[in-house]
Amino acid sequence: xxxxxxxxxxxxxxxxxxxxxxxxxxxxxxxxxxxxxxxxxxxxxxxxxxxxxxxxxxxxxxxxxxxxxxxxxxxxxxxxxxxxxxxxxxxxxxxxxxxxxxxxxxxxxxxxxxxxxxxxxxxxxxxxxxxxxxxxxxxxxxxxxxxxxxxxxxxxxxxxxxxxxxxxxxxxxxxxxxxxxxxxxxxxxxxxxxxxxxxxxxxxxxxxxxxxxxxxxxxxxxxxxxxxxxxxxxxxxxxxxxxxxxxxxxxxxxxxxxxxxxxxxxxxxxxxxxxxxxxxxxxx
Numbered sequence: 001x002x003x004x005x006x007x008x009x010x011x012x013x014x015x016x017x018x019x020x021x022x023x024x025x026x027x028x029x030x031x032x033x034x035x036x037x038x039x040x041x042x043x044x045x046x047x048x049x050x051x052x053x054x055x056x057x058x059x060x061x062x063x064x065x066x067x068x069x070x071x072x073x074x075x076x077x078x079x080x081x082x083x084x085x086x087x088x089x090x091x092x093x094x095x096x097x098x099x100x101x102x103x104x105x106x107x108x109x110x111x112x113x114x115x116x117x118x119x120x121x122x123x124x125x126x127x128x129x130x131x132x133x134x135x136x137x138x139x140x141x142x143x144x145x146x147x148x149x150x151x152x153x154x155x156x157x158x159x160x161x162x163x164x165x166x167x168x169x170x171x172x173x174x175x176x177x178x179x180x181x182x183x184x185x186x187x188x189x190x191x192x193x194x195x196x197x198x199x200x201x202x203x204x205x206x207x208x209x210x211x212x213x214x215x216x217x218x219x220x221x222x223x224x225x226x227x228x229x230x231x232x233x234x235x236x237x238x239x240x241x242x243x244x245x246x247x248x249x250x251x252x253x254x255x256x257x258x259x260x261x262x263x264x265x266x267x268x269x270x271x272x273x274x275x276x277x278x279x280x281x282x283x284x
Contacts, residue, residue, distance in 0.1 A: 074106035123256040162201035170280040188216035213277040220269040
């Protein structure tokens with residue numbers, strides 16, 4: 001087939017058998033070319049389906065491996081403390097309360113991880129329908145920041161807002177945008193140190209885009225980790241993540257939500273801390 005030349009045509013004007021044969025060959029050549037074209041398109045579609053299936057299988061394998069790894073520690077802790085209670089290792093009420101507290105905390109962490117994974121999978125596979133609407137992003141960001149002030153103050157952190165009092169309207173899924181902001185602020189609370197400042201800002205960067213950013217003072221993210229922090233279960237500091245009950249899924253959810261709306265998100269290392277951001281559509 002690679003040696004066929006479909007540009008070669010019979011262009012004679014003979015009305016006899018040779019002309020009929022030539023025209024028949026032209027028609028056959030045209031149909032053969034169309035059939036080969038359809039076959040190539042079908043092969044490409046088949047290859048895409050194969051690649052998609054292989055990708056899904058790899059995602060399934062990675063998912064099961066990561067989930068098994070993440071559940072191993074809390075399950076072991078729950079089992080250990082439950083066995084301790086059953087065997088009567090202690091009859092001190094305070095110690096028993098501590099054992100029960102550990103069991104409840106670890107169970108809550110597993111429940112949170114499962115819920116987050118379900119949310120992430122629904123978004124990644126397009127099963128979570130977007131509800132695009134026009135709303136005031138300034139008001140939403142202020143509301144989420146205010147809702148996290150108590151949690152921040154418990155760690156002696158201060159949340160400040162660089163947001164104008166006038167409305168700034170965007171087109172997006174308001175519920176999902178709230179989840180993105182909440183994830184960013186929670187991440188900031190968990191990693192903020194040094195001056196203990198978290199700064200939330202909103203501003204229009206061009207005629208079509210508004211940028212929401214959350215900055216926290218503290219250590220920079222190592223350059224070798226920056227491209228991986230959006231991956232499921234990836235942790236820059238595993239000990240610290242375990243300490244505050246993180247599971248490495250929050251930023252993956254952020255990325256999936258923002259990309260589902262056709263926008264971008266990112267992170268910048270600054271001299272005195274780290275800034276996470278995402279863009280929204282403000283075009284009328």
